[in-house]
Amino acid sequence: MMIPACRLVDLPRGEAYRLDIDPPVSVFHTDDGEVFAIDDTCTHQDASLADGWLEGCEVECPLHASKFDLRTGAVDAPPAKRPVRTHAVHVEDGMIYVQLSTDAPNLPPCVAARLAGGPA
Ligand code: FES
Numbered sequence: 001m002m003i004p005a006c007r008l009v010d011l012p013r014g015e016a017y018r019l020d021i022d023p024p025v026s027v028f029h030t031d032d033g034e035v036f037a038i039d040d041t042c043t044h045q046d047a048s049l050a051d052g053w054l055e056g057c058e059v060e061c062p063l064h065a066s067k068f069d070l071r072t073g074a075v076d077a078p079p080a081k082r083p084v085r086t087h088a089v090h091v092e093d094g095m096i097y098v099q100l101s102t103d104a105p106n107l108p109p110c111v112a113a114r115l116a117g118g119p120a
Contacts, residue, residue, distance in 0.1 A: 005096040008035070016050040016059075019098065022115060023105050025087060026050040027096055028070055030057060036070035037087040037098045043106045044080035082106040 006017050011029045019025045024040035026049055034057070040048050047063035054060075057070045066080035073083040085106055088099035107115070 018050040039085045043082040
């Protein structure tokens with residue numbers, strides 16, 4: 001599914017925009033002008049990666065400093081072990097669109113249980 005995120009001019013370089021869907025997705029605009037989308041929730045615990053620090057093509061989780069590669073979702077620094085899910089991004093007429101991945105998300109157990117309707 002393709003969903004509109006925000007206008008490119010409204011997302012300055014070095015910033016992130018969080019889409020409040022379930023599970024949430026964050027769009028990052030790097031200092032080099034590239035745009036990436038990944039699941040917003042860290043795969044380690046319940047933290048928003050949009051609240052983290054963007055450096056190059058990497059985001060650092062604000063809670064325990066795991067780092068994820070925005071291009072692949074790979075873990076570049078622990079304690080997270082599992083990659084974060086990535087989504088394709090298209091920019092058309094100045095609008096950023098996110099093509100949601102059909103892969104299963106790698107959510108931390110507490111968040112996965114909450115989304116499934118179980119105890120958090
Ligand atoms: S919650 Fe992200 S590294 Fe722990």
